[in-house]
Amino acid sequence: MHFIYGSCNDNSSKAAALYRERYSNVRHSDYRVFIQVHNLFCEGRLPGTGLSGASEGRPQRHIAVEVLELVEEDPSTSISQISRRTGIPKKSVHRF
Structure with missing residues (x-):
């Protein structure tokens, strides 16, 4: 997702459309998800990880x-x- 967002020059709407086109067989995310993923990477965090890199939630x-x-x-x-x-x-x- 983050790479697609970057290839669309940080345009979340275009990134969401390109993602839908490339991955037609998976659930499609809203354009705002691309912004959230980008912001997490910029903050040095990976999406889906908690404190100290541990995965959030129960295994x-x-x-x-x-x-x-x-x-x-x-x-x-x-x-x-x-x-x-x-x-x-x-x-x-x-x-x-």
Whole structure:
């Protein structure tokens, strides 16, 4: 994203259009995302990283194990119940 933004002379609208053209099979980001990514790089941070370069949020592998264990314990449990018990968003629970 950042390279496309630069190749469009920091024009976020053009960058978003070029990104949609090149990557038609992925979810398209709003033009403002290109500005945010650029600003993070300028601040010396990488998008999606937290303090000290550690990834933000819970590691996905631990979420999968936790969800699968709960389903193994009670196969009739719902996504909503797992979400309430664990604090994992329903969307993440549904992935597993």
